Amino acid sequence: MTTDTSTQDTKGYLNMELLRFTTAGSVDDGKSTLIGRLLYDSKSIFEDQYEAIEESSKRKGDEHVNLALLTDGLRAEREQGITIDVAYRYFATPKRKFIIADTPGHIQYTRNMVTGASTANLALILVDARKGVVEQTYRHTFIAALLGIPHVVFCINKMDLVDYKEETFNTIKDQVEAFASKLETKDIRFLPISALQGDNVVYESEHMPWYKGGTLLYLLETIHIGSDHNHIDCRFPVQQVIRPQSDKYHDFRGYAGRIAGGVFKPGDDVTVLPSGFSSKIQSIHTYTEELSEAFAPMSVTIQLEDEIDISRGDMIVRDNNRPHVGQDIDIMICWMNEKPLVPNGKYAIQHTTNDARCLVKNIHYKVDINTLHRMEDDKSIKMNDIARVTLRTTKPLFYDRYSRNRVTGSVILIDEGTNETVAAGMII
Amino acid sequence: MKAYNITHLRELEAEAIYVIREVASQFENPAILFSGGKDSITVAHLARKAFFPAKVPFPLVHIDTGHNFAETISFRDEYIRELGAELIVGSVQESIDEGKVVEEKGYNASRNALQTVTLLDTIEANKFDACLGGARRDEEKARAKERFFSHRDEFGQWDPKNQRPELWNLFNGKKHFGENFRVFPISNWTEMDVWQYILLENIQLPSLYFAHEREIFIRDNVIMASNPLVPQRDTEVSVKKTIRFRTIGDMTCTGAVESSASTLEEIIEEVAASRQTERGTRSDDKRSEAAMEDRKKQGYF
Numbered sequence: 001m002t003t004d005t006s007t008q009d010t011k012g013y014l015n016m017e018l019l020r021f022t023t024a025g026s027v028d029d030g031k032s033t034l035i036g037r038l039l040y041d042s043k044s045i046f047e048d049q050y051e052a053i054e055e056s057s058k059r060k061g062d063e064h065v066n067l068a069l070l071t072d073g074l075r076a077e078r079e080q081g082i083t084i085d086v087a088y089r090y091f092a093t094p095k096r097k098f099i100i101a102d103t104p105g106h107i108q109y110t111r112n113m114v115t116g117a118s119t120a121n122l123a124l125i126l127v128d129a130r131k132g133v134v135e136q137t138y139r140h141t142f143i144a145a146l147l148g149i150p151h152v153v154f155c156i157n158k159m160d161l162v163d164y165k166e167e168t169f170n171t172i173k174d175q176v177e178a179f180a181s182k183l184e185t186k187d188i189r190f191l192p193i194s195a196l197q198g199d200n201v202v203y204e205s206e207h208m209p210w211y212k213g214g215t216l217l218y219l220l221e222t223i224h225i226g227s228d229h230n231h232i233d234c235r236f237p238v239q240q241v242i243r244p245q246s247d248k249y250h251d252f253r254g255y256a257g258r259i260a261g262g263v264f265k266p267g268d269d270v271t272v273l274p275s276g277f278s279s280k281i282q283s284i285h286t287y288t289e290e291l292s293e294a295f296a297p298m299s300v301t302i303q304l305e306d307e308i309d310i311s312r313g314d315m316i317v318r319d320n321n322r323p324h325v326g327q328d329i330d331i332m333i334c335w336m337n338e339k340p341l342v343p344n345g346k347y348a349i350q351h352t353t354n355d356a357r358c359l360v361k362n363i364h365y366k367v368d369i370n371t372l373h374r375m376e377d378d379k380s381i382k383m384n385d386i387a388r389v390t391l392r393t394t395k396p397l398f399y400d401r402y403s404r405n406r407v408t409g410s411v412i413l414i415d416e417g418t419n420e421t422v423a424a425g426m427i428i
Numbered sequence: 429m430k431a432y433n434i435t436h437l438r439e440l441e442a443e444a445i446y447v448i449r450e451v452a453s454q455f456e457n458p459a460i461l462f463s464g465g466k467d468s469i470t471v472a473h474l475a476r477k478a479f480f481p482a483k484v485p486f487p488l489v490h491i492d493t494g495h496n497f498a499e500t501i502s503f504r505d506e507y508i509r510e511l512g513a514e515l516i517v518g519s520v521q522e523s524i525d526e527g528k529v530v531e532e533k534g535y536n537a538s539r540n541a542l543q544t545v546t547l548l549d550t551i552e553a554n555k556f557d558a559c560l561g562g563a564r565r566d567e568e569k570a571r572a573k574e575r576f577f578s579h580r581d582e583f584g585q586w587d588p589k590n591q592r593p594e595l596w597n598l599f600n601g602k603k604h605f606g607e608n609f610r611v612f613p614i615s616n617w618t619e620m621d622v623w624q625y626i627l628l629e630n631i632q633l634p635s636l637y638f639a640h641e642r643e644i645f646i647r648d649n650v651i652m653a654s655n656p657l658v659p660q661r662d663t664e665v666s667v668k669k670t671i672r673f674r675t676i677g678d679m680t681c682t683g684a685v686e687s688s689a690s691t692l693e694e695i696i697e698e699v700a701a702s703r704q705t706e707r708g709t710r711s712d713d714k715r716s717e718a719a720m721e722d723r724k725k726q727g728y729f
Contacts, residue, residue: 092618229432297442312453353453411598414600419600420592424593
């Protein structure tokens with residue numbers, strides 16, 4: 001395992017991967033301390049940052065340097081001692097670069113966890129070893145599954161306060177496993193840690209010889225993330241048409257976008273939606289470099305052999321593997337706005353590079369996120385609620401199930417009066 | 429079986445290019461805020477890649493305090509000429525002459541805060557509806573909560589407690605008349621990522637970033653370039669040192685580091701071993717614990 005991460009090999013960065021993870025825990029689970037510990041022990045804290053929190057700790061009368069202060073952001077948060085909004089943190093080891101979406105744990109901030117989870121490969125869920133599994137643990141586990149996070153790691157924290165006992169760890173593990181068996185998350189791990197003391201975070205613990213797995217950092221550095229993107233179903237939502245106004249590139253017509261799934265190669269037979277016209281890929285490039293293949297999440301420009309009328313919002317796919325095309329979309333939504341959902345209300349909808357309007361045709365049920373119970377009688381969808389609804393869109397969308405592809409399976413709803421993003425939706 | 433992986437730099441690049449193309453698609457009159465520093469140079473480079481072989485479809489906007497290093501201005505002019513883009517300059521001196529802002533006085537006087545007024549005026553005068561900037565979330569704690577698409581009201585203000593949630597890669601650029609957006613394509617990059625990318629792509633930078641000999645003096649433990657704009661106290665004696673700048677801002681508030689790093693490889697080694705953040709040399713951030721947050725709310729970069 002890696003202990004010295006202070007010096008980066010100046011050539012090694014050419015082989016580093018990117019892992020995005022989100023952290024969730026309820027109040028006082030030690031989440032901020034864990035992040036502080038990861039940053040501090042991986043030597044990602046700079047002297048001036050450390051000095052600043054050292055001084056703040058002293059001013060507040062804390063005994064130790066409070067590593068949790070490293071993640072304090074806005075003034076209101078410092079004053080109230082809580083996190084309000086998703087904050088992003090960064091650190092790197094010679095193997096990987098990490099992006100942490102640090103989300104607050106309070107019940108009213110479900111929407112923040114959904115936001116942080118939407119781009120994550122992995123979720124860290126903290127459980128206080130003294131309290132065991134609480135309602136919020138279920139909620140965080142459910143949201144991680146709902147948002148399709150491939151890997152979920154439960155950190156059983158504060159093991160120092162339960163004498164590092166294996167039984168405590170096992171009891172919590174069994175409880176979580178029983179709940180998680182009802183969900184779709186495939187990769188679930190458990191780690192006994194103490195963020196405050198540093199056990200099993202970056203350095204192996206001397207207090208828990210019964211635990212044979214690696215440290216949290218080792219797990220983060222080695223967990224297989226190569227299959228987290230869909231490399232099977234070819235999907236290329238066209239973002240923009242590139243037509244240079246210059247003599248040299250007079251006839252150039254390229255389709256710019258980010259690959260949402262599958263592997264595209266020059267010579268591939270493709271179909272363009274919605275027109276249904278077929279052509280062949282002539283070339284794929286980024287800047288001046290011609291590519292022999294391209295896959296998610298690369299941003300490229302594709303040229304086709306035939307001149308077809310294509311514009312933003314169209315999708316290039318393979319002939320033999322097409323997405324669903326339709327206007328009646330069944331989705332799970334997380335409501336994110338103080339103004340509740342209006343039944344039969346109209347909203348703007350964004351899906352890949354497509355814009356449309358939609359009508360909330362039907363509210364099927366609301367989910368009690370602590371019990372997974374479906375509440376079919378309660379159809380008032382308020383902030384932080386999760387519900388299953390059917391939308392009718394003004395034009396066809398080209399989509400996949402969210403569980404199949406997180407890019408072509410996700411939508412946002414926008415209030416047409418305020419322009420605020422009011423809901424996140426995952427297509428079923 | 430073949431593994432379909434890309435490196436962290438290529439993934440960050442793909443994300444940034446996607447964001448820049450969204451700006452071109454969702455807005456009518458975007459611009460790139462260009463300071464001549466490495467972050468905005470990186471954004472301009474990414475924009476060039478995003479639209480190739482077409483030209484970058486945005487003008488570059490420079491808010492000139494009149495207190496820039498000469499090296500920055502000559503680099504800027506050469507860079508714009510080569511890119512073939514339009515340059516729009518917003519002048520802080522003009523804002524002062526028109527009486528819109530009042531120059532600070534004293535030893536630590538800086539035009540840094542005054543820039544906000546000039547910036548907002550320039551956005552309004554040119555009717556820009558989106559301004560691309562090179563701010564990164566790792567720079568400062570108030571920036572850690574910034575969105576890729578950051579909404580600004582008709583006064584150009586940022587409301588950190590009422591930001592739109594940003595999910596997946598679905599960016600909501602919808603706005604009312606008079607409102608605009610700041611967009612930060614390299615939000616997820618760290619200082620190290622930027623340097624590694626500059627090396628990988630062989631991007632040209634102003635000479636200030638590389639070690640050179642210069643007259644300097646020390647103030648509050650910060651190495652400042654001796655220059656006519658900053659009055660020195662009797663105890664602040666100028667000496668010649670080999671230094672370089674980690675960030676490029678005004679001569680009045682940008683500190684240097686002692687360094688012999690004269691190539692990109694050497695700079696990366698130095699950054700990797702560094703125990704201070706790059707903004708640790710910026711006196712504008714040291715004014716209070718929430719200095720950046722306050723400036724950002726008013727509409728700062």
